[in-house]
Amino acid sequence: MSRKPRGSRDQGILSILSQIYSKTLHLPERIQAICWVQFWSWIGWFPFLFYGSTWVGEIYLRHEAPDTGKDALTDVGRVGSTSYAIFSVITFASSIVLPWLVQSPDDREKTGYTPRPPRRLQSFVQNLRVGKPTLLFVWALANLLFAGSMVFAPFVRSVFFATVIIAFCGMPWAVAGWAPGAFLGVEVNRMSSAIPLSHLPSSTPSYHRLSNEALELDGPAPIDDDDDDTSPPRALHLRHDSDASVVADASTGELSGIYLGILNIYTTLPQFVSTGLSWLVFSLLEPGKSPELATHAHPSEHHSTEGVSGIAVCLFIGAVSAVGAAWATRRLGSAGG
Numbered sequence: 636m637s638r639k640p641r642g643s644r645d646q647g648i649l650s651i652l653s654q655i656y657s658k659t660l661h662l663p664e665r666i667q668a669i670c671w672v673q674f675w676s677w678i679g680w681f682p683f684l685f686y687g688s689t690w691v692g693e694i695y696l697r698h699e700a701p702d703t704g705k706d707a708l709t710d711v712g713r714v715g716s717t718s719y720a721i722f723s724v725i726t727f728a729s730s731i732v733l734p735w736l737v738q739s740p741d742d743r744e745k746t747g748y749t750p751r752p753p754r755r756l757q758s759f760v761q762n763l764r765v766g767k768p769t770l771l772f773v774w775a776l777a778n779l780l781f782a783g784s785m786v787f788a789p790f791v792r793s794v795f796f797a798t799v800i801i802a803f804c805g806m807p808w809a810v811a812g813w814a815p816g817a818f819l820g821v822e823v824n825r826m827s828s829a830i831p832l833s834h835l836p837s838s839t840p841s842y843h844r845l846s847n848e849a850l851e852l853d854g855p856a857p858i859d860d861d862d863d864d865t866s867p868p869r870a871l872h873l874r875h876d877s878d879a880s881v882v883a884d885a886s887t888g889e890l891s892g893i894y895l896g897i898l899n900i901y902t903t904l905p906q907f908v909s910t911g912l913s914w915l916v917f918s919l920l921e922p923g924k925s926p927e928l929a930t931h932a933h934p935s936e937h938h939s940t941e942g943v944s945g946i947a948v949c950l951f952i953g954a955v956s957a958v959g960a961a962w963a964t965r966r967l968g969s970a971g972g
Contacts, residue, residue, distance in 0.1 A: 679953030725805025
């Protein structure tokens, strides 16, 4: 089996990176809106996922741990893990239930497709469809619910309240893992269906589908002196693996890979931003060593545990960013299709 030269592989990688860079600078309006919602929301989600269990354990040490002089790190791990176990269960349940209760982002106004249920069920289905919220509304609401939970972080003084807040974020986290990919998939499908098959020969006639196998030829039919001019158009039977379907699948796959990669960039960059903000908060509010962990250090080297928790402030900043993400969904709703 022959292998490609290393130079050609490097050229291929550079071409892909160049294409991603170019696409990032010239994103379609709706995909740009999706990416910005993802950016602002992940500034809030990163400290929640990274520091959340530590925050619950810190509350236990500061306000509820018995003063017995024993090592309390085991209990710290236990209360933090318990809160996130409940969070995971709620996330799992929400991921199963919510898709049944929310309208598809590719609704009939956008696609031109109108489902026709049986007459006996028509009124019931219409009422059910009207009662379902849109995914865009649910995405904005999830960001607001997350913000409304984390805004209380600096004021929490009990493990129970902290666990309730962490668990309540399970539903917004389920939406955060589902909505961006759903909206991006819809946009990629729209774009790929609008891409002309320009690299096919110009003399290739166009076809209309008559059935699953038959296609009607729009171009000129072959001239035959024996044929009558009034004969109906001929139906050509083509295989499913025709050039047009292969090109359409390739275009969809290429766009999906590029735009999913760009969405991942907008998911990764906020983690750097959030890490920088966290470093700044910890440097200002909790300089020095942790008294819970650095027990052998001199008390003058310990930071105070009486003030506001640095992690709680990071979670509060994440709440403000989540409000920005909810506001950014308005741009997605108003962006042209």
